[in-house]
Amino acid sequence: MIFSNLKINDNEQIYIQIKNYISDMISKGLLPDNSKLPSTRELSQILDVSRNSIVLAYEELKSDGLIYSISGKGTFASSKNSHSTTSWSIDWNIMENKYSKIANELDIIKSEVPWRSDLISFKSISPNGELFDMEELKKSFLNRISLEGHKLLNYGYAQGYKPLIDYLLTYMNKKSVDTSNKDILITNGFTEGLDIILSSFTNPGDYIICENPTHNTAIKIMKALGLNIIGVDINKNGLDFNMLEDKLKIHKNKIKFSYVTPSYHNPTGVVMSPENRYKFYNLMKKFNIAIIEDGFNEELLYSSSHIFPICSLDKSSNGVIYIGSFSKILFPGLRIGWILGDKNVVDRLESVKRCKNIHVSFLDQGILYDYLYNGGFEKYVKKIRKFYGDKFNFAMECVDKYIPTEYILGDGGLHIFLKLKNINTRELLNKCLEKKVIFMPGDIFYLDSKGYDTLRLGFSRLSFNDIEKGIKIIGESIKELVY
Structure with missing residues (x-):
């Protein structure tokens, strides 16, 4: 040719x-x-x-x-x-749009201290992979392949793998959610779920209200889409409802969405009480503000039975869109999450999903479905509740023993949140890094200048010995900064 x-x-x-x-x-x-x-x-x-x-x-x-x-x-x-032609250089800095600039500016993988094997790192809130039941997962892989073969390796449907969708509808129904007028869209984890919702139903300049601090990735998505973010403080008593009501009155008729994480809120680890979930839902209903509920780590409640999600209060209404994912406790590498919402909403989101990346891997969905359907998840959750619960209690004891704080937040999950007494945690991080300990400074989770004196400690992948050793070093470094 x-x-x-x-x-x-x-x-x-x-x-x-x-x-x-x-x-x-x-x-x-x-x-x-x-x-x-x-x-x-x-x-x-x-x-x-x-x-x-x-x-x-x-x-x-x-x-x-x-x-x-x-x-x-x-x-x-x-x-x-051979003699090459003249060089060609495009100025990509000029070409770059606002979305890319914000995404790069807020990319904490690039801006924060990277993980190294010689560090005691409290940065991660990912699950400990050694707890994964690999034998059960292998069985699920072989079982799905033997049953469906090449079908799982071909193009699938944008909405998702039907058996997994049906399983998740039943799963949500067991959480007291009325799914009769609801449907599910399978996504590449929480991140794609939130991005698809906001990309579909907001325009630059729209208003969204959320907790302050909140999930750093959520902040990045909202800012990249050009949304005006209204923050409501979380303090030692949880979400400040007085501030919430004031903000709702000030910005009445402007706010299109609220974004909330009621269970094991990232970064504070706070679990919203049933009474406050009811109060929050009814406030949003009163002001006609759609709720995006982040079902983050709901299964990790250590001390009591499961608390219902806010979407269970919505019954046959259509005011809540729920984003679910097992990624923070189970197989995050599969990148499988889901959106539960009104059928009309999910139908629209399905087309947007198809426009972005066609569908989530049907092989991954099939394997996960088989694992869930055959009871692997229930056994796994029982095991990790005890494992992470013990680590959580131990980490709290160590913080109480070694670190002087203004207050500590956390009701379980895979992390705890500390507010220090007039200590700049960026300076503290630099000092701790010298001693080979790192953590996540809290300012990255805030919408404003607050949070300079806060930090998040993730303990899920650390040994008990490293938890105590690392927390002790943080406490010693604080004393060095004070004195």
């Missing part, structure tokens, strides 16, 4: 024409370095010319250093000796 444009004329010797054509192809980069050329016999047949013409052309090109031959293997291009 590379010689389809070579037209032999009668005005110039044939071998010269062939030589010049190949030379031009190499100089333009159309014959990359080390790419194989046809043999002299093959090329003579392709061009319908004498083989001698091809031999002469190749010899000329070899003498110019543009091709080379290897005995028994063939003839190859050597573009490193």
